[in-house]
Amino acid sequence: xxxxxRLSVWVSLAGLLFTAWILIAAKKQExxxxxxxxxxxxxxxxxxxxxxxxxxxxxxxxxxxxxxxxITKVFVKVGDQVALxxxxxxxxxxxxxxxxxxxxxxxxxxxxxxxxxxxRVEDLQVQYKRLQAVHDRRAVSEDDVKRTWYAMEANKxxxxxxxxxxxxxxxxxDETKILLERLTVRxxxxxxxxxxxxxxxxxxxxxxxxxxILLGETQRLQIRADVDEVNAPLVKAGNPGVAYLxxxxxxxxxxxxxxxxxxIVPKKSLTGDNTERVDTRVLQIIYHFTRPxxxxxxxxQVDVFIKRDRATNxxxxxxx
Amino acid sequence: MSYVALxxxxxxxxxxxxxxxxxxxxxMLIVQQGSIFWGLxxxxxxxxxxxxxxxxxxxxxxxxxxxxxxxxxxxxxxxxSVPGVEWAVPLYRGVGRARLANGEYHQITLMGLDxxxxxxxxxxxQEGRIEDLRTPDAVVVDxxxxxxxxxxEAIKVGTIFEINDKKARVVGIAHxxxxxxxxxxxxxxxxxxxxxxxxxxxxLSYVLAKARDNEPVEAVTRRIAEQTGLGAFTQEExxxxxxxxxxxxxxxxxxxxxxxxxxxxVGMAIAGQTFYLFTVENLKQFGALKAMGASTFALxxxxxxxxxxxxxxxxxxxxxxxxxxxxxxxxxxxxxxxxTWPLLWLVFGSLLAIxxxxxxxxxxxxxxxxxxxxxx
Numbered sequence: 001x002x003x004x005x006r007l008s009v010w011v012s013l014a015g016l017l018f019t020a021w022i023l024i025a026a027k028k029q030e031x032x033x034x035x036x037x038x039x040x041x042x043x044x045x046x047x048x049x050x051x052x053x054x055x056x057x058x059x060x061x062x063x064x065x066x067x068x069x070x071i072t073k074v075f076v077k078v079g080d081q082v083a084l085x086x087x088x089x090x091x092x093x094x095x096x097x098x099x100x101x102x103x104x105x106x107x108x109x110x111x112x113x114x115x116x117x118x119x120r121v122e123d124l125q126v127q128y129k130r131l132q133a134v135h136d137r138r139a140v141s142e143d144d145v146k147r148t149w150y151a152m153e154a155n156k157x158x159x160x161x162x163x164x165x166x167x168x169x170x171x172x173x174d175e176t177k178i179l180l181e182r183l184t185v186r187x188x189x190x191x192x193x194x195x196x197x198x199x200x201x202x203x204x205x206x207x208x209x210x211x212x213i214l215l216g217e218t219q220r221l222q223i224r225a226d227v228d229e230v231n232a233p234l235v236k237a238g239n240p241g242v243a244y245l246x247x248x249x250x251x252x253x254x255x256x257x258x259x260x261x262x263x264i265v266p267k268k269s270l271t272g273d274n275t276e277r278v279d280t281r282v283l284q285i286i287y288h289f290t291r292p293x294x295x296x297x298x299x300x301q302v303d304v305f306i307k308r309d310r311a312t313n314x315x316x317x318x319x320x
Numbered sequence: 321m322s323y324v325a326l327x328x329x330x331x332x333x334x335x336x337x338x339x340x341x342x343x344x345x346x347x348m349l350i351v352q353q354g355s356i357f358w359g360l361x362x363x364x365x366x367x368x369x370x371x372x373x374x375x376x377x378x379x380x381x382x383x384x385x386x387x388x389x390x391x392x393x394x395x396x397x398x399x400x401s402v403p404g405v406e407w408a409v410p411l412y413r414g415v416g417r418a419r420l421a422n423g424e425y426h427q428i429t430l431m432g433l434d435x436x437x438x439x440x441x442x443x444x445x446q447e448g449r450i451e452d453l454r455t456p457d458a459v460v461v462d463x464x465x466x467x468x469x470x471x472x473e474a475i476k477v478g479t480i481f482e483i484n485d486k487k488a489r490v491v492g493i494a495h496x497x498x499x500x501x502x503x504x505x506x507x508x509x510x511x512x513x514x515x516x517x518x519x520x521x522x523x524l525s526y527v528l529a530k531a532r533d534n535e536p537v538e539a540v541t542r543r544i545a546e547q548t549g550l551g552a553f554t555q556e557e558x559x560x561x562x563x564x565x566x567x568x569x570x571x572x573x574x575x576x577x578x579x580x581x582x583x584x585x586v587g588m589a590i591a592g593q594t595f596y597l598f599t600v601e602n603l604k605q606f607g608a609l610k611a612m613g614a615s616t617f618a619l620x621x622x623x624x625x626x627x628x629x630x631x632x633x634x635x636x637x638x639x640x641x642x643x644x645x646x647x648x649x650x651x652x653x654x655x656x657x658x659x660t661w662p663l664l665w666l667v668f669g670s671l672l673a674i675x676x677x678x679x680x681x682x683x684x685x686x687x688x689x690x691x692x693x694x695x696x
Contacts, residue, residue, distance in 0.1 A: 006330055006633075008336075008337075008340055008633050008637070009633055011633075011636070011637050011640070012632065012633040012634070012635070012636030012637045012640070013636060014636075014640060015636040015637050015638070015639055015640015015641065015643070016635075016636040016639065016640065018640050018643055018644070019639045019640055019642075019643040019659070019664070022643050022646075022647060022659070023643075023659060023660070023661060023664075026659075030372070030443055031372075032372045032373065032374070032439075033372070033441055033442075033443045035437035035438065035439050036436070036437055036438045036441075036450070036451055037436045037437050038437070039406075039407035039408075039409055039434070039436075039437045039439060040407065041406050041407050042400065045403070046403045047400070047401060047403075048401045049396075049397040049398075049399075049400030049401045049408075050397055051394075051396075051397055226394070226397075227397070228392075228394035228397055228398050230398065230548075231397070231398060231401055234401065246435070246436050247435065247436035248436075249436075267393070267394060280392045280393070280394045282394065305400070308401075
């Protein structure tokens, strides 16, 4: 064959083969790298997804002082379980204690005055009786009898007033006692101390922006799930759900429906900016769950999937 | 007859080489320019292919990947609620400025990946581990950042720089496809990227999603678009959208198109002219054949055989040279060069057109040929 004798033919053939080889060897689009953690996926056929946060079942209590004052003692530390009425804080009570001493001291004189008055009344009563017991009316003057009677009656009234004085002194002492009692801040309910932001020696003012002590119930937690208002019609009350902690999709937390918050609220997007503007409003649904074997904490974020009945009703198209 | 035709072709070595060179040059030019063009197009959609996620959800009016239109943060949950979606994760993409320790500023593309799954992460790491993105202040840069921002001395694992006055610590160097605009990418977790980002009302750029295995991607993508009112695209669709945007809004398409057309015209002119000269020079021989009783049809077959033989040889040499150039020049990823089978078929078709054109001119000449020419 004449064709095979030409060098150019072989060069051409080599070019073809080289190109084919390069093109076949060229790497194709690689498959997607596997996710580091499996992403959260819904276990249900059709679902309404939500972002959620774990919180204490009872809302947290921000303990406040009854009055402005110096803090002399903090009875609890973070993590303590406290019972109802357990003391939490002691405000400076020296002033009131001094007052209490004064007021306490005011009681015995009042009592003494009563005793004194009683004797005076008794004395006058005896005098009066004696004057009346005289048979001969001329032996005593009418004036003396009258005078004694008036003195006796007046002193009886003084006795009544002294009794009232005693009651007042006791009440004043009790007032101070109660005010003193008030300076010991006590737990309004049983719970766990979540935060302590105050130390002995600091000055507490009512209405301060920072909570002195945060009291909550972490034994029983719940999940608050945020559903975009566009998807709100898809949520059916009573349907179960599952939640995954961020970054641990292997373990699902089964959820039981508790309630739907009846008021739609703006979604909190914590950008830390002081000119926050409302972007989306969300429907909040509360779910109960039993504590899983792995640790969960109040304040942790979760991905929530809520079971949805057959996806017949599609949400309305909203502006993106 | 075929033997005579080939003998005629190869016999005149100078003319044959001239013809071969013309065709080779033409093929090489088209393949090389076409490959560079396609390579550029692939770079233009590297923002999509580097992340390698099956479904992209964003504003319906999006025109290309680098043009970010932020969407509401609850979109992730809305996409997850669409039946047939296996997973959906957020992605931040934005432009930032990195300030190096020596005071230099560099523009960067900031990517925020979902922290727990890191979906959208680069497929290959040159150094470091991508999981370290979860450590405080950690970012991963690509190899182009190393090149653009001062070389391996200035940017290495452990380097600290600033993005928007906030600290960023390099924990790894990724190996990715170069970007069209040659802006280096910096990868961080979504939450960290939003702290680097300038304050904006909306910080979610894209939602990356995947369809369940038993559902076709296209159907799920359509469903996401219908049920959420957002723009949902498969990776391929979004890539094409970006390519079409680049073609429409830059001169690249026209530029390369003109070069390729010129290559085609020049090739056709050289080949046609040389082949015609070749035929004219051999007119005596063709005349003799005709006088001996060969029909015009038989002569035409000879011409076509000659044209196609030289054409095929030129094709082989041409693509071989173009491929050699491409593999040598683009081996380090510095030059966009992407040769594909469709391009080769296209070039093959053009070459056949050139051959047919050249052969036709010669055949017309031969058809008018008088056998008596032999005796003049």
